[in-house]
Amino acid sequence: MSLKYVSTRNRDISATASEAILQGLASDGGLFVPTEIPRLDVSLDTLAGYSYQRVAFEVMKLFLTDFSDDELMSCINAAYDKKFDTPAIAPLKKEAGVYYLELFHGATIAFKDMALSILPHLMTTAAKKNNVKEEIVILTATSGDTGKAALAGFADVPGTRIVVFYPKDGVSPIQERQMVTQKGGNTRVIAIRGNFDQAQTGVKQIFGDDALKDELKSRGYILSSANSINIGRLVPQICYYVYAYTRLVAEKVITPGDTVDVTVPTGNFGNILACYYAKQMGLPIGKLVCASNENKVLYDFFGTGVYDKNREFVLTTSPSMDILISSNLERLIYHITGDDDKKTAKFMEQLSSTGKYEITEEMRSHLTDFYGGFANENATAEEISRVFHASGYVIDTHTAVASAVSLKYREGSSAKSPMIIASTASPYKFTRYVLEALAKSEDIGRLNDKSDLELTKKLESISGVAIPNAVLELFDAPVLHDIVCDVDGMPDEVKEFLN
């Protein structure tokens, strides 16, 4: 049986899985959604005995029905290999009474690796399937994390090239170092004189420039994007929820059918939507706890039914969640309207014209699986200390937002199900913020005058977790990219790279 994907804004626009991966966004600006959510067809007991790769295969084959078993298995094996620093790929750690699902063991030590290490392989396989002869050129604007994860995923993948634009003064020093030291002959990293919005707008303009696209096509290139709305990023994220649940079965913490709750630190709503899909597949998940930082547009949405992005944008210590337009929420809106494309299109029109929309009571009645919460900067820092005190385990700021919200949820609920918390970044990715949080309750000495390397070593001695290679390498890796350009110069830089 082959599964179809349709646009959230017009069900007449449809695609196979491989076409949807190649296109990213539907032609009307909607997001591709499956016309039905497949049910898991292997028992939870059986899955409990499988490796990460095998679980991923059993989940992904139900969604990517036009990929052959061999194709899918080779994509999975190429993605989840030695790039990850543990054979478990996504280990589940019991600390301070909850289960942290560590999604940060890939090349860039953040959870984006879970999807971006497989997307290039899904894309090149999809291109072959659809007789695309051109080389695929990925264009990305980044505020930090996505750019590096996409670079690491696409580096040296035959049949692809990748260009990443970042705002020269708009990313952290570690993030910049991660990008400018990127290896791979098919990669190019370019700083722009401007902010992230300008970089993003510049990339969108290149995608909308038909003359440029025709010129590139005649030279053997097509443009594509590694954006988080691509179903090629969403589907691989469903797998680790199934994997986590079945680890608890394997460890006899639960028996198949028992309910677990899950908390996800949320920005663009991709990760938690994947968890929602896992539940729709039949995985026994109770509450989906949606955790926001001070940019709490989703907390307000779950509380009031009103989505309103008209508010001040707050810069926090969990920058990957500093988002006011959660793109993937459009898919949830579509499902809770009863898969109604016309209604979804109306809400999205309202969002783009007024910056807000209000859903109906009927739609709200389909949101009872969700609990929205948020943690401010103080609560986030205190949670890092609390967890460290309770178990000696150090979490990063994004995970701490989730951890703080899950604690609040558990205190207010009589449910006693095990709680899984999606741990989305290694504390080594946000070393300074993490140490500053710990310094409020621990005597760890002065931090202000310390270099990044010194802080990294300090974190190692406090946490007892070895410094990941991805971090160690940074300190003496040579700079391989040093182009800086104006926003107007972006199309020329792309042409020059493809010459």
Ligand SMILES: *Cc1c(COP(=O)(O)O)cnc(C)c1O
């Ligand atoms: C991207 C990111 C998030 C947010 O995930 P979404 O899928 O956008 O909701 C949370 N934490 C970290 C560390 C991230 O990089």
